[in-house]
Amino acid sequence: MPVEKRVQLLRDLMKKHRVDAYYVPSADPHQGEYVADCWQRRAFISGFSGSAGTVVVTATKAGLWTDSRYFLQASEELEGSGISLFKMGEPGVPEIEEWLVEELGQGKHVGFDPWMVSIGQYLNMKDVLAQGKVNLVPVGEDLVERVWGDQKPPIPTNPVVEHSMQYAGQSTEDKVSLIREEMAKRGTQAMVVSALDEVAWLLNLRGSDVDFNPVFIAYVVVGESKLVLYIDESKLGEGARNALPKDIVIRPYDSISKWLGGCAKEQIRVWLDPATVNQALADVLRHGGAKLHMESNPIASWKSMKNEAEMQGMVNAHERDGVAMIRFLMWVQEAVPQGRETEMSVAEKVEEFRGQNELFVGMSFNTISGYAGHGAIVHYSVSEESNVSVRPEGLLLVDSGGQYKDGTTDITRTLSVGSPTAEHMRSYTTVLKGHLALGRAWFPEGTNGYQLDTLARAPLWAEGLNYGHGTGHGVGAYLNVHEGPFSVSLRKNMNPLQPGNVLSNEPGYYKAGEYGIRIENLVQVVVKGESESGRLLGFEPLTLCPYERALIDLSMLTAVERRQVDEYHQLVYQKLSARLDEAHRRWLEEATRPL
Numbered sequence: 001m002p003v004e005k006r007v008q009l010l011r012d013l014m015k016k017h018r019v020d021a022y023y024v025p026s027a028d029p030h031q032g033e034y035v036a037d038c039w040q041r042r043a044f045i046s047g048f049s050g051s052a053g054t055v056v057v058t059a060t061k062a063g064l065w066t067d068s069r070y071f072l073q074a075s076e077e078l079e080g081s082g083i084s085l086f087k088m089g090e091p092g093v094p095e096i097e098e099w100l101v102e103e104l105g106q107g108k109h110v111g112f113d114p115w116m117v118s119i120g121q122y123l124n125m126k127d128v129l130a131q132g133k134v135n136l137v138p139v140g141e142d143l144v145e146r147v148w149g150d151q152k153p154p155i156p157t158n159p160v161v162e163h164s165m166q167y168a169g170q171s172t173e174d175k176v177s178l179i180r181e182e183m184a185k186r187g188t189q190a191m192v193v194s195a196l197d198e199v200a201w202l203l204n205l206r207g208s209d210v211d212f213n214p215v216f217i218a219y220v221v222v223g224e225s226k227l228v229l230y231i232d233e234s235k236l237g238e239g240a241r242n243a244l245p246k247d248i249v250i251r252p253y254d255s256i257s258k259w260l261g262g263c264a265k266e267q268i269r270v271w272l273d274p275a276t277v278n279q280a281l282a283d284v285l286r287h288g289g290a291k292l293h294m295e296s297n298p299i300a301s302w303k304s305m306k307n308e309a310e311m312q313g314m315v316n317a318h319e320r321d322g323v324a325m326i327r328f329l330m331w332v333q334e335a336v337p338q339g340r341e342t343e344m345s346v347a348e349k350v351e352e353f354r355g356q357n358e359l360f361v362g363m364s365f366n367t368i369s370g371y372a373g374h375g376a377i378v379h380y381s382v383s384e385e386s387n388v389s390v391r392p393e394g395l396l397l398v399d400s401g402g403q404y405k406d407g408t409t410d411i412t413r414t415l416s417v418g419s420p421t422a423e424h425m426r427s428y429t430t431v432l433k434g435h436l437a438l439g440r441a442w443f444p445e446g447t448n449g450y451q452l453d454t455l456a457r458a459p460l461w462a463e464g465l466n467y468g469h470g471t472g473h474g475v476g477a478y479l480n481v482h483e484g485p486f487s488v489s490l491r492k493n494m495n496p497l498q499p500g501n502v503l504s505n506e507p508g509y510y511k512a513g514e515y516g517i518r519i520e521n522l523v524q525v526v527v528k529g530e531s532e533s534g535r536l537l538g539f540e541p542l543t544l545c546p547y548e549r550a551l552i553d554l555s556m557l558t559a560v561e562r563r564q565v566d567e568y569h570q571l572v573y574q575k576l577s578a579r580l581d582e583a584h585r586r587w588l589e590e591a592t593r594p595l
Helices: 003-016 041-046 068-078 096-104 119-131 143-151 172-186 196-203 238-243 253-264 279-288 299-304 308-338 343-355 372-376 422-439 449-461 559-579 582-591
Strands: 021-024 054-058 062-066 084-087 109-112 135-138 190-193 219-223 227-230 249-251 269-272 291-294 360-363 368-371 395-400 402-404 411-416 442-444 472-474 483-488 502-505 508-511 515-518 521-531 534-541
Touching: 003 021, 003 041, 003 054, 003 143, 021 041, 021 096, 021 143, 041 054, 041 143, 054 096, 062 068, 068 084, 096 119, 109 119, 119 135, 119 279, 135 279, 172 190, 172 196, 172 219, 172 269, 172 299, 190 196, 196 219, 196 299, 219 253, 227 253, 249 253, 253 279, 269 279, 279 291, 299 483, 308 343, 308 395, 308 402, 308 411, 308 521, 308 559, 308 582, 343 360, 343 368, 343 395, 368 372, 372 395, 372 508, 372 515, 395 515, 411 422, 411 515, 422 449, 422 502, 422 508, 422 515, 422 521, 422 534, 422 559, 442 521, 449 483, 483 502, 559 582
Parallel strands: 021 109, 062 084, 109 135, 190 269, 227 249, 269 291
Antiparallel strands: 021 054, 054 062, 190 219, 219 227, 360 402, 368 395, 395 411, 442 534, 472 483, 472 502, 502 521, 508 515, 521 534
């Protein structure tokens, strides 16, 4: 069914439900960044396949709002659909609420599915729309799902497995005790845990219900004395069951509304995280008489601070991942000149090398393999239709990562597959300078990523260049490749960086239609020293893979930067050389020789 037909069917349903616009986010009931196929409503209604974006449909117009990572991709995928692209953050582009107020006028109604919108998002939208006298109203059924009909994929029923204490480092019982301590401080009798990675972390279980993310679809409610798991019970094998606390209560996944409605009649005080719990559950509790405590729960912060076992797992996973990358880079160097490789074969090869590693489970996201102009599409996803040959000239950007039972990896390398131009080298070295500046930073405890972001951008800004994406995101320990609560970006995320955090360092530069450059390492936050102002923090690299020597313009690097590259390359060789055969060891020795 073409997109235009889907949108028209949605408009017909909007009339029946008496709403003048319908809001379709890229979300699931757990407010995850990546969602299972059964909840890919925005992708279905619009044809846009990127991971981030929101569609709004009125009686006569439709728009997609997305960020700079997807501008080029969205332009291509929306062509001929009748859906306009709104480039978020660009001058003159209205916010969704602003556009709705202008398009609809006073007294009109915007419909949405409360299961797909977080409490915080609902409250913000409601307030902004109310200023223009536009009403935000929940619709009793998801209208996009009605259009989707029988073609909608079912909710996954993949098995759930134990995440060993060897890798988790902390028992579920201990984690639950910490939650109950925090609940008691706030006078709450229950907490709803909705985010899928938080559920997996809390229960020391892993799954495969969402592509690339080792999570499973479930809720947990932590009570003062009771722990309740809402899940399709058929997914729990003997190992997973035995790993759960003995006193846990297991209920059907779709029964959470009924149970929360019943317990709400006791007028208990329930802790809800407004960023991860959906509005539908808040409505159930409120209508049942519960008192709601709205506050970010501490799980995201705890989860982001890897304990000793988790960090050792991340270190071990990155060493094995580094071996796979060395094999891959040597293969690229030898294979591309033969003229038979494509973007897709490159992506398949990097996965093949990772698959030879111990404890490998799968990739941590869909590999970005972008040659030449495709490298300028920040979150490019190669397909049969877009796949092009990788010729022995220009630049190849490969952003990939692995999920291992002991850790998660994410690395980007921009490769010269032919004779680089002076512009290629100048752009690459400018990006490298920003990457190095952030990597060597020391900062006082309490500093957040918003305050550090400029370090990575300053060399680019000095050349009149910039990039539209964030500089750093948190990474889970055999969990989601993107996790909070902190980030390094121009967004005002005030959550401080803390020892034990793992995050990316990935500045870039993208010249539309010609090439893209990104250099990404994962780093851990560590204590570097003490001063009269308190502890000083900094970064230590986890990723072990040489930079692209052929693209480094040595004349642009300071003595400090040269020494930093040499020390990093010495670390890479020291950690990986013993794991390699003679041919790959010689290749690595050349790739890491002093500048």
